[in-house]
Amino acid sequence: MGNEGTTADRSGSVFEVGGRPLADSMTRAEMVEAWRARRAVRRSVAATGDGDAVDGFALRKWRRAGVFGAEAVARVEDVLRGLLESTNAQEESLRWGTDTIRECLDGRPTPQLLPAVKALLEAAEPDRAVRQTAEVLLVVHEAGLPWLTPAGETRLKAVVGGVEEEDLAAGDPPQAGPDPDGAFVLQQALTRQSLDELTAQQVGSVLAWAPLGVLDDLIEAGVLESGQQPWTLRADPGEQGYLLARLAPEETDAALARSLGWDEPGDREAFLAGEPFQPEPGSLYDLLLRVTDGETDVLKELETLLPRELVLRLRKVREGAVTGSWEPEMTADRGLWRLMASLWEPKAAINPARGPFYALVALRHAYDLICQGEYKKAQAQVDKLVDQEKSAEALNMFAYLALLADDLDRAYASLARAAQTDRRVENNLALLERRRATRRNDREQPANPYLVLGLPNKSEHWKHQWRERRRADRGDLDLAAEANWAKRRIEQAERSEDWSDFFVLPLDPDSLRIPTVRTRSLAPPTSAMPRRTEPGAAVDLTAVRDRAVAGLLPTLLTAPRRPDHDHRTM
Numbered sequence: 170m171g172n173e174g175t176t177a178d179r180s181g182s183v184f185e186v187g188g189r190p191l192a193d194s195m196t197r198a199e200m201v202e203a204w205r206a207r208r209a210v211r212r213s214v215a216a217t218g219d220g221d222a223v224d225g226f227a228l229r230k231w232r233r234a235g236v237f238g239a240e241a242v243a244r245v246e247d248v249l250r251g252l253l254e255s256t257n258a259q260e261e262s263l264r265w266g267t268d269t270i271r272e273c274l275d276g277r278p279t280p281q282l283l284p285a286v287k288a289l290l291e292a293a294e295p296d297r298a299v300r301q302t303a304e305v306l307l308v309v310h311e312a313g314l315p316w317l318t319p320a321g322e323t324r325l326k327a328v329v330g331g332v333e334e335e336d337l338a339a340g341d342p343p344q345a346g347p348d349p350d351g352a353f354v355l356q357q358a359l360t361r362q363s364l365d366e367l368t369a370q371q372v373g374s375v376l377a378w379a380p381l382g383v384l385d386d387l388i389e390a391g392v393l394e395s396g397q398q399p400w401t402l403r404a405d406p407g408e409q410g411y412l413l414a415r416l417a418p419e420e421t422d423a424a425l426a427r428s429l430g431w432d433e434p435g436d437r438e439a440f441l442a443g444e445p446f447q448p449e450p451g452s453l454y455d456l457l458l459r460v461t462d463g464e465t466d467v468l469k470e471l472e473t474l475l476p477r478e479l480v481l482r483l484r485k486v487r488e489g490a491v492t493g494s495w496e497p498e499m500t501a502d503r504g505l506w507r508l509m510a511s512l513w514e515p516k517a518a519i520n521p522a523r524g525p526f527y528a529l530v531a532l533r534h535a536y537d538l539i540c541q542g543e544y545k546k547a548q549a550q551v552d553k554l555v556d557q558e559k560s561a562e563a564l565n566m567f568a569y570l571a572l573l574a575d576d577l578d579r580a581y582a583s584l585a586r587a588a589q590t591d592r593r594v595e596n597n598l599a600l601l602e603r604r605r606a607t608r609r610n611d612r613e614q615p616a617n618p619y620l621v622l623g624l625p626n627k628s629e630h631w632k633h634q635w636r637e638r639r640r641a642d643r644g645d646l647d648l649a650a651e652a653n654w655a656k657r658r659i660e661q662a663e664r665s666e667d668w669s670d671f672f673v674l675p676l677d678p679d680s681l682r683i684p685t686v687r688t689r690s691l692a693p694p695t696s697a698m699p700r701r702t703e704p705g706a707a708v709d710l711t712a713v714r715d716r717a718v719a720g721l722l723p724t725l726l727t728a729p730r731r732p733d734h735d736h737r738t739m
Contacts, residue, residue, distance in 0.1 A: 227276060234278040235729020241312035248308045249274055249286070255301060256289050263292055280728040283316055287725045302722050303715035314729070321724025325723055326718045328356055347723065349704050351375040352716035355383070359713060364390035369397070377402040378716065380709040381411060382702035388415060389700070412700035421695065431698045440687055453693075461687050463507035470604055483691060487512060493519070500526040504688025518550040521557045528557070533681050535566055539674070540623040544570060555583075561591035562680050568597065569674050572615045593676045600672060617671045618655035626673045 212437050218449055231242050256267055272278075287514050290302045310325050317325060348354055351374030357710035358364050364386055373391050376384070376399040387393035393416070400412040406574035414421045414429055423435035436454040437447035449454040456471040468487065472480050486505060489495035490512035499505055506526055513530070521528035531554055538547035548570050564587035571580035581601050587594045619626050622634045635656050642648035662668045675681055702709075 204574055230276065231278045234273060234282045235280075236312070237276070238312075241314065243602060244308050244312045245314070246274060248305055251287055252286065252301065252305065255293070256295065260292070261290060284727050285727060287722065287727075290722055292445045299716050299719045300718035303390050306718045307723075315725055315731075316729055317721065318724045318726060321721045323723055324353065324724075328353065328675065328714060328721075330360070336394055348720060349374070350378060350720065352378075352713060352720050355379065356713045356717040359383070359386070359710060363383065365392060367392050373397060380702075380706075380712050381408060382704070382706045382709040383713060384412065385415070385700045385702045386521040389704075411594055411698075411701070415700070416697065418697050421698075424696075429698065433698075434695050436694060437695055441689065441692060443687055457688065457691060460508050460691065461504050461685075463511040463683075465508070465511050475691070476696070479691055479693055490514075495526075497524070498690070502688055503686040505685050505690065506683045506686070508688075510683055518546070524656040525738065528554075529681075529683065532560075532562060533683075535563070536681055539566065539569065540620055541620075544573060559586070561587040561594060561682075562676055565594055565597065565674060565676050568594075568601075569617075569672050569712065572601070572604075572672060575599055575609075575615070589620055591676060593673070597672055600670065603670075613670060614654070616672060617670070618658040620672065620674060621651055621655040622733060625675055625678050626671055627668060631656075674707075 175724050177284065183654060198576060228239060228242060231237075231245075236242050236245050241614075253267060253270055253274075258259060258261060266285040266288040267279050269279065270289070275283050286305060290298070290305060291683075293301050306325060307329070308314075310322075310329055315322075346522040351371050352368065354371050355375050358367055367387070369389075369392070370386060379387075384393060384399060393399065395416040399416070400409040403409050403412065410421075410425050410429055414426065414431060418434065421431075421434050423438050425435040426432070432449060434452065436446060436448045436452070440454050440457060446454075448458065451470070451644050453474045454476065456467050459467050464713075468483065475483065482499075486495070486499060486509060489499065490509060493513050493515060495509060500507070503526075506529070509526070510530055515534050517532070519531035519534055520529055525638060529535070531550060535547050535550040535554060538544075538550060543628075547566070551566045551570060554560070564583045568580040568583040568587070571577070571583065581598070584598050584601065585592045604615070617626055619631060620731075621640060622631055624631055624634055628634075635652055638652040639649065644651060662671065
């Protein structure tokens, strides 16, 4: 029987012409047909003498080393030359190995070739040992060399995909045998897309060497967690930081995050500290800054970046605006006040006794109603403020409304109460005293023209506001006349540089401003850094396969198995 049949039987896999592996999806019949085509080409080359064909005498010698066929000889010679080139020829302990390989290459093959190859591979530098061992053992598989134990050969076939799972001998499964670094189990799990079936022990055995992309796969499969601390097993500082950010972001400081090009921890730190920073537009902390400023049009977008529990909290904030009622822990977060105030449109007077947030919004609501000319509604709100808060600002508003109603006594009494705590009302008290001393028919209209335009006293933006009012009130003669009156009164005061006849409201514009505080209740814990590696990268899969193949070096025999014997020689 020809040597080709023996070679094919021992290879366990069929390859295309030129040594390229066929697709794993081929049927057995297709694989046999491809093998026959390959054999025909090999015989044709031998018959015509094309290429550097090995003569029959040399072929017979190579059989002593377990190498059968011209193509197998050529492949073995190539890999042996590469092994010699990478070996330190000055190493005395390896001299016998290199001499043995040179003898084989010089036309004197010997069964001692196998232990020589094994010795050189075991002595290879760590940075090339896996790759070089894999190169040699892949040639062993592709050329069908009987250099491995049956168990090693079976496992090698399983690694390179040259054997179907159902065709494996039940008594000698490829999982049998040592797998100290877990490469074989990992490679099989990657092939079968069953990473989630790996045990904690199996995962732990690959943490020191598996490519980062594969570790990311394990993280996404839910079998690699922070408790296993893989960053402590990596030698490269960059990989340590990457894994820490992926699995324990709470332990990742801003400096480490910046070195990884990851903004979130630094943004979070600056956000909570109230420090100025420039987050990426549309990022989590950019949207949180905008929400803190009261922007409501970004809420839907923000929901997509928040964890579930904070999405629910944000929705409760929105729902509370319907009734104007929020849970105490929400109103306790002053960073939410601007958002809540922007969402809420009060339909009635607000009870300031419910808490600081409601008291501030009630004061702002009263002021807005005054500026809108809704004096009756404003009075209802101010009454609640005076009864509860008794603040100088509320008493001042009460006095202004009384002034508009020409009830000077009530206005004066209210300002007198306010003056006990705030001397800024003294100008308004003086205005009331002058008005009292003036005959009723000689008194000017009491309204503050700035407030008529919807602005605080002495606002520099009155001209712009007046123009806006003119456009808005074009169809309403009464409102247009009111705005024009306000314009004339302000111009008169500016010409005379005398604003003493204008009731000052508010006493302090800052008292109406909502604090600019950043919310803490919507700031999530730092989430894991997004994956930076490519899922299923070919280079990662090749690295795992090579290590799984290299792990079979202990199954390399001391002498090749005879074609007619299947004994083990270790």
